[in-house]
Amino acid sequence: EIVMTQSPATLSVSPGESATLSCRASQSVSSHLAWYQQKPGQAPRLLIYGASTRATGIPARFSGSGSGTEFTLTISNLQSEDSAVYYCQQYNNWPPYAFGQGTKLEI
């Protein structure tokens, strides 16, 4: 079973700056990785799939990179509305479709 590990657990960044969130898989997941954003009281929202493809309607400020076991979500020009918990999920070797434990981003 693949284990997804996200770091850091919490990240505090000022508006206008950039944030880099990391996700590591316990074994290769190729590029079969998605990133989600979840705000309090809301359902998750897909940001990135295939490790680097932005979902429909997602601003270019959000970018994903990586393959194999190391992945990064970068959010540039941070805005207050980017405050949320961000999750990675692998869909290469399943079940289960493992999620990381999440990174809480505070702006």
Place this chain on the structure above:
Amino acid sequence: EVQLVESGGVVVQPGGSLRLSCVASGFSFDEYTMHWVRQAPGKGLEWVSLISWDGARTYYADSVKGRLTISRDNSKNSLYLQMNSLRTEDTALYFCSKDISIRGYSGSDFWGQGTLVTVSS
């Protein structure tokens, strides 16, 4: 517009049963794998189960295998989760979600708002 609306969440005693439903609209339901994902209060996301677009294939997390059963009725654009032998650790907000890929197995691009299941005596 894609919409997923879950229902059926209630307070149930340990050992009890209930069935969750998710009604889909705005896309060709019978062409997509569907998922159930849950979130315990204050915790992260946990994938629970998936069912292929034709209902032929189902998969489960080890934590629910043998107790929860996923099914679908493509004629009604509906997804279900039959929950038996419920435990306190099943307490969570249950989301249904649509797979990204037509007739594939990927992440989830659309999610419902969730239905809350509370297992408590």
